[in-house]
Amino acid sequence: MENKMAHQEERLGPGEVVQRILQIVSQQETTKFCPQCAKHVRAVRPGTSRLRQLGLTLITLGIWSIVWIIDAIRRPGWRCSNCDTRVG
Numbered sequence: 001m002e003n004k005m006a007h008q009e010e011r012l013g014p015g016e017v018v019q020r021i022l023q024i025v026s027q028q029e030t031t032k033f034c035p036q037c038a039k040h041v042r043a044v045r046p047g048t049s050r051l052r053q054l055g056l057t058l059i060t061l062g063i064w065s066i067v068w069i070i071d072a073i074r075r076p077g078w079r080c081s082n083c084d085t086r087v088g
């Protein structure tokens, strides 16, 4: 991907700020055991809005549920926030 923002790394556009906030808000957190760290750690994964998925499913008369399922399968699972190893 081409980086067009090379000269303004410190300045985020309003769209990017909103995107970043949404990412933080939708990110889910839990506690999982990490074999790499050999202890219980904070695990994170990118979240998804169930409400939005449900809305899209209704709008598309159920067609979106196929995308939803594929997305759920492909979605990366929990990752250790320390070492990024896949956990749980």
Ligand SMILES: [Zn+2]
Residues within 6 Å of the ligand: 034, 035, 036, 037, 038, 041, 080, 081, 082, 083, 084, 085
């Ligand atoms: Zn770890």
